[in-house]
Amino acid sequence: MKSFDAMYGIDEAINSLLLEMAQQRSMDRLFQLVTTRLAEFPTVALARIWLIKPGDVCQTCNMMAECYDQETCLHLVASAGRSICDLEADWTRLDGEHRRFPMGARKVGHIASTGKPVVVENMEQDTKWIAYRDWARKEEILGFAGQPLVFRGEVLGVLAIFTHVTLNHSILYNLRLIADHTASALANALAFDEIEQLRKKLELENTYLRDELLEVASLGGIVGKSAVLQKVLNQVELVAPTNASVLVLGESGTGKELVAREIHHRSLRHNKTMIKVNCASFPRELFASEFFGHAKGSFTGAMTAREGRFSAADGSTLFLDEVGEIPLELQSKLLRVLQEGEYERVGENLTRKVDVRIIAATNRDLKHEVKAGRFREDLYFRLNVFPIEVPPLRARREDIGLLADHFLQLSTRKMNRTDLKLTVGQIAELQQYDWPGNVRELHNLIERAVIATRSGTLKLELPKNAEGVQEAIGKAAGPADTKQGVLTEAEMVKLQRANTLAALQQCDWKIYGEGGAAEILGIKPTTLTTRMKTMGLSRPLNITR
Numbered sequence: 241m242k243s244f245d246a247m248y249g250i251d252e253a254i255n256s257l258l259l260e261m262a263q264q265r266s267m268d269r270l271f272q273l274v275t276t277r278l279a280e281f282p283t284v285a286l287a288r289i290w291l292i293k294p295g296d297v298c299q300t301c302n303m304m305a306e307c308y309d310q311e312t313c314l315h316l317v318a319s320a321g322r323s324i325c326d327l328e329a330d331w332t333r334l335d336g337e338h339r340r341f342p343m344g345a346r347k348v349g350h351i352a353s354t355g356k357p358v359v360v361e362n363m364e365q366d367t368k369w370i371a372y373r374d375w376a377r378k379e380e381i382l383g384f385a386g387q388p389l390v391f392r393g394e395v396l397g398v399l400a401i402f403t404h405v406t407l408n409h410s411i412l413y414n415l416r417l418i419a420d421h422t423a424s425a426l427a428n429a430l431a432f433d434e435i436e437q438l439r440k441k442l443e444l445e446n447t448y449l450r451d452e453l454l455e456v457a458s459l460g461g462i463v464g465k466s467a468v469l470q471k472v473l474n475q476v477e478l479v480a481p482t483n484a485s486v487l488v489l490g491e492s493g494t495g496k497e498l499v500a501r502e503i504h505h506r507s508l509r510h511n512k513t514m515i516k517v518n519c520a521s522f523p524r525e526l527f528a529s530e531f532f533g534h535a536k537g538s539f540t541g542a543m544t545a546r547e548g549r550f551s552a553a554d555g556s557t558l559f560l561d562e563v564g565e566i567p568l569e570l571q572s573k574l575l576r577v578l579q580e581g582e583y584e585r586v587g588e589n590l591t592r593k594v595d596v597r598i599i600a601a602t603n604r605d606l607k608h609e610v611k612a613g614r615f616r617e618d619l620y621f622r623l624n625v626f627p628i629e630v631p632p633l634r635a636r637r638e639d640i641g642l643l644a645d646h647f648l649q650l651s652t653r654k655m656n657r658t659d660l661k662l663t664v665g666q667i668a669e670l671q672q673y674d675w676p677g678n679v680r681e682l683h684n685l686i687e688r689a690v691i692a693t694r695s696g697t698l699k700l701e702l703p704k705n706a707e708g709v710q711e712a713i714g715k716a717a718g719p720a721d722t723k724q725g726v727l728t729e730a731e732m733v734k735l736q737r738a739n740t741l742a743a744l745q746q747c748d749w750k751i752y753g754e755g756g757a758a759e760i761l762g763i764k765p766t767t768l769t770t771r772m773k774t775m776g777l778s779r780p781l782n783i784t785r
């Protein structure tokens with residue numbers, strides 16, 4: 241009977257393997273290299289590496305009966321060898337019956353859970369460890385040796401070989417050398433991975449933080465003294481320190497986002513950045529990835545793995561703006577993460593946990609959306625734990641003067657101007673207007689006026705109430721005789737608003753896709769949604785698309 245020691249040139253082979261290992265940059269290639277080189281010894285039938293990782297396919301794993309914790313198990317990550325009785329058999333596959341081993345189960349699980357090597361010198365005599373005696377006999381396998389992959393006292397996995405020859409304990413020395421090199425390369429790679437992930441997370445957080453700073457700089461607190469606004473602020477104060485979900489309702493531009501930020505700033509989570517996601521700003525096929533992230537290669541264009549917004553908001557608040565736009569097929573996934581705090585990235589089976597507080601906002605009538613079958617009722621109840629209704633500006637006219645002054649100050653500071661003022665008469669005029677675009681429209685109007693005025697009293701160009709689209713277009717097209725075909729800046733703005741509104745009305749407020757307003761206007765849907773915000777255009781509640 242041949243022995244393992246009879247392998248010719250074993251020391252040279254192992255030395256050259258160790259040198260080759262040092263050149264490897266990819267972990268997968270390193271594992272493959274180790275198993276392939278070991279399987280090249282004529283006496284080795286099969287060489288394998290398993291790594292300890294979180295359980296991922298527990299429900300379909302055929303070792304489930306032997307698995308007690310279902311938290312972590314051994315994942316087969318590299319395999320090489322050849323069958324002597326079935327030449328078609330592919331022993332490099334990683335998806336066979338033993339792709340997972342429970343910790344503590346059989347030889348491999350035992351090595352992982354004890355951190356101690358196992359040698360079966362001669363399977364014909366020592367049958368304790370052999371689960372598949374027939375397989376071993378047919379494949380003429382006599383020996384088994386396995387070493388744990390240990391780095392700084394922590395077991396990371398197992399390296400094992402099945403041999404056609406009997407073994408003695410001296411095999412463990414060579415196997416230990418290879419296992420130690422593999423373990424330290426693996427530990428380095430894991431550390432680099434972790435650093436890379438932290439770096440990406442920081443980068444993402446920084447981006448959100450920068451956006452947040454810009455927002456905060458341009459927001460500058462909630463202004464207003466009206467009774468209806470005070471009621472909103474009382475509700476904010478009440479709900480902020482709890483972890484309850486909040487649904488902020490109201491027309492576009494009323495200040496729903498500002499309310500959401502105020503809740504976050506007064507909450508126990510205020511030390512972390514609030515993450516915002518505008519549910520109307522990306523196409524439906526990207527929703528899942530945007531929310532939950534994706535694994536590398538999970539779809540065309542997914543060149544690298546990506547953290548989703550839920551991960552970025554872990555321990556903080558996630559603001560779901562325009563929540564009524566979430567496609568029905570994603571609503572169940574959202575409900576699950578809200579109820580159980582669990583989700584999976586696109587293209588990954590691993591379940592991740594998060595602790596996120598949700599503040600959602602919408603200008604849609606969500607109850608109506610539920611009735612129409614476009615919004616899940618259970619999700620609606622989950623979000624609507626504490627509803628806050630932000631009133632339109634026309635319902636709090638006494639705030640208009642304060643807001644106008646506030647925006648004048650913001651704009652003059654931003655543009656380094658000091659000499660501009662609003663008259664009492666102008667404020668009275670502002671209070672007469674109905675503000676279909678609400679506070680945002682007022683903000684934009686003041687900012688435009690600051691740009692347009694050289695000094696002294698602001699030049700306000702207040703739109704007329706309830707001006708029709710055709711009227712606006714007609715007017716804008718009309719001035720040819722009076723001003724030689726030239727439109728003023730204000731007329732241009734009015735014309736663009738009227739044209740955008742006409743496009744939206746023509747296609748029943750459909751933004752994306754074929755026949756949508758973006759297509760009719762020849763612009764990107766995201767540009768259109770931003771433009772709608774600036775212009776204070778939003779779908780009327782009775783339009784249900």
Ligand SMILES: Nc1ncnc2c1ncn2[C@@H]1O[C@H](COP(=O)(O)OP(=O)(O)OP(=O)(O)O)[C@@H](O)[C@H]1O
Nearest residue numbers: 459461462463464492493494495496497498679680
């Ligand atoms: N009470 C307020 N005090 C100061 N600024 C306000 C107030 N309300 C709204 N704003 C300003 O008006 C603009 C629109 O507010 P915000 O984005 O919060 O509205 P929204 O209701 O979330 O709009 P949308 O539904 O279009 O997302 C912002 O510039 C915000 O700073």
